[in-house]
Structure formats: structure tokens, C-alpha cells
Amino acid sequence: MPNPIFQLKLHLPYRALRRCRPQSKVSRKWQHKCANVTFLKRRPSGVTGQEIYRIYRAHISLVLSGSSDRRWVAYCFDDDGFDGEDDDFEEDEDDESEDDESEDILPHASQDDNCPFVEDPLTQTDANKPIWIAREYFVLAVQNQMARAVREWTYLVRWIERNINSYVCGYFFSEVGYH
DSSP: OOOOOOEEEEEEEEEEEEEOOTTTTOOOOGGEEEEEEEGGGGGOOOOSSSSSEEEEEEEEEEEEEEEEEEEEEEEEEEEEEESSOOGGGGGSSSSSOOOOHHSSSSOOTTTTTTBOBOOTTOOOOOOTTTOOOOOHHHHHHHHHHHHHHHHHHHHHHHHHHHHHHHHHHHHHHHHOOOO
């Protein structure tokens, strides 16, 4: 009798805003999966746009499968259309601290200092200290992917909110006669 197999799955659709250069073109595959929202960005009159803003549909799929808590494998697929686009949305964030970024330049050492820190891309933990329990690993991976989707959504909503408010305020002052 074969061992029973278990599967843990996460399929997470989300939206991501990216700034790109005007000459960059969206591949045919991604044309139906993105929307140009540059019209929301208010510019002074007579100035042509130097940037294009697009909202991309993206999807993360995470599957962990195995026959026991100690025999399993995890796969994560990230389907997005903004590979190669500017991924610098975090530089515009008001809430992010720039002090934390300087620490990540040097490689980390694990506690025994013999082995350099190698990051597990799904859980962002030290790959030299593996998590053997499948469900614990899955929860950490889900937490990491959810945090990423929340950052993308937060940036998208704040950008749209900021640009709509700018447009409304600019429209109000131009109608009233304040220049």
C-alpha cells in the first residue's frame, strides 16, 4: 500500500503598479494583463510624460506536497508581467526606513560563523538551518508571499489615492481661479 500523499496549496492573485520607460513595450502575452494608468499622474501643462505607469495582474502559486512531515517538496511560481520593469516602488514609500537597507549589503553570518547566510527565497530564513516540518515551512512561505502581495496592494492604493487627490485639488484651484 503506497504512502498517503498530502498537498498544501496557495494561489494568490494580486495587482502590482510599475513605473517604466515610455519606449518599453508590453509583450503580447501581457497586453491583456496590464492597464496603463499614466493618465492619473498629474503633470504641469506643456510637460510631456517621461514615465508610464502600469498596473499588472500577477499571480503567485505555492504548492507543498509530500508523504510525511519529513518527506516533502515545495514549489513556488510567480507569474507577473513586469520582469525587467523598474521594481523601485519601495523608494517612493513614505513609511519605509532607509536605515535598514544598509545592513543588507554585507553577507550575514549564521550563529556558528562558519557558514555564510544563504536565504531561502520562499521563507526568507537561513537555508543552512532548514525547517523540516512541512506545515511550519508552508506557513512561513505563505506569510512571506502574503506580505509581498500586501506591500504591492498598499503601494498601488496609496499611489492612486495620492494622484486622484492631486488631480481633484488641482482641478478645484484652477476652477476657482487660484493659479
